Amino acid sequence: MIKEAFNGLRTAWKGLALTLKHFGGATEAKKVKGIAEANYFEQQNGIATVQYPHQKLPVPEVGRYQLEVVIDDCIVCDLCAKICPVDCIDIESIKATEAIGKTSDGSVKRLYAPKFDIDMAKCMYCGLCTTVCPTECIIMTPQYDKSVTHISDLNYKFATMTEVEAVEKRLEQEKQLAERQAAKLAAMKKMQEDN
Numbered sequence: 001m002i003k004e005a006f007n008g009l010r011t012a013w014k015g016l017a018l019t020l021k022h023f024g025g026a027t028e029a030k031k032v033k034g035i036a037e038a039n040y041f042e043q044q045n046g047i048a049t050v051q052y053p054h055q056k057l058p059v060p061e062v063g064r065y066q067l068e069v070v071i072d073d074c075i076v077c078d079l080c081a082k083i084c085p086v087d088c089i090d091i092e093s094i095k096a097t098e099a100i101g102k103t104s105d106g107s108v109k110r111l112y113a114p115k116f117d118i119d120m121a122k123c124m125y126c127g128l129c130t131t132v133c134p135t136e137c138i139i140m141t142p143q144y145d146k147s148v149t150h151i152s153d154l155n156y157k158f159a160t161m162t163e164v165e166a167v168e169k170r171l172e173q174e175k176q177l178a179e180r181q182a183a184k185l186a187a188m189k190k191m192q193e194d195n
């Protein structure tokens, strides 16, 4: 009987110790730590469940989750789309008739972007697009819970131009092209006449 009582106390203590360990682990997990810290993964010890969304597991500072584009800083160079291994970035550009402003890093903007779509359903989160961007306007954010109800909603649209504005800019570009070609033709004719 004494032995059984001792065993009961021992197992009760083991259960209590496990509960205390989980409690301590959960408290520790609420503190965000950098991925570079040696004990980054150790902080998740003892966690069985988190009270999401009130409590979230920490994510690495360099984690790749959702892409974001600061479209005002985009110079529409298309480098991100070209390097994407799965072709999930779709950009359309319209050449402006003159410089249209500067990005926050001072790069001159000469192209409009009537379309800038990223299909996150196809994205493999390699991060290559973020490394080639000259203005660092396409970035990986730590947001991992951007859920949608239909897969087509994962095709994120970052362009801010309206269709009317896009048509106007295309017409301006065509007009400028036509004027330049007319001027070139006139210059060639004049050269022929002078000869």
Ligand code: SF4
Pocket: 067, 080, 083, 084, 085, 086, 087, 088, 089, 118, 122, 123, 124, 125, 126, 127, 128, 129, 130
């Ligand atoms: S992270 Fe990789 S796959 Fe995703 S859009 Fe960028 S280059 Fe493409």
Ligand code: SF4
Pocket: 069, 073, 074, 075, 076, 077, 078, 079, 080, 081, 091, 132, 133, 134, 135, 136, 137, 138
């Ligand atoms: S690489 Fe950067 S600047 Fe160039 S189109 Fe992509 S997001 Fe815009």
